[in-house]
């Protein structure tokens with residue numbers, strides 16, 4: 001049975017980029033609600049951009065150690081968003097909104113991903129990213145061989161992906177989904193339609209190769 005690898009494109013800040021990401025084939029559009037990120041948008045701006053999404057393309061609101069006020073504002077502004085916790089949030093903090101969420105893990109040789117995953121049994125997925133300064137969006141690939149074979153939640157492969165390496169990443173890791181930010185940008189927060197199209201084509205190519213095996 002062939003699997004269609006889902007695609008999340010993250011860090012969008014402009015209407016034209018949201019439209020281009022949807023046209024390229026993104027399944028999810030990520031909005032960074034972290035004030036220190038150059039891709040940061042406010043909850044109101046995320047809501048404005050999320051209103052452009054057609055059915056079956058999901059908004060994702062991404063947090064890094066957000067305070068209760070920001071979290072509440074975002075939940076109200078984008079009520080249908082999948083949440084992504086990308087900071088040091090505890091299991092209780094991730095579970096508190098009682099909404100589906102992705103738990104990001106910053107992968108490096110010292111991180112026990114199985115133990116980490118077991119701490120977040122309610123996560124809808126585990127987003128595996130490189131360990132970078134500033135928590136994420138670093139454009140850095142981590143060693144995919146560090147990913148244990150059977151994590152207890154769907155894996156979202158992230159970290160330094162681009163059209164040049166995502167086919168290999170999908171074939172080697174067989175993730176549920178992939179996530180990209182820097183690899184489809186001309187500047188932080190400024191996406192490129194051609195790069196997004198090529199990225200999604202490369203994911204489709206990997207799925208076609210997998211189906212043929």
Ligand SMILES: O=C(O)c1ccccc1NCC(=O)[C@H](O)[C@H](O)COP(=O)(O)O
Nearest residue numbers: 010037135136137138139159160181182
């Ligand atoms: O994108 C950011 O600026 C960011 C800042 C702080 C925490 C997380 C952030 N992004 C999270 C994402 O889901 C990115 O898509 C992920 O880190 C991969 O980014 P990249 O390596 O640039 O593709």
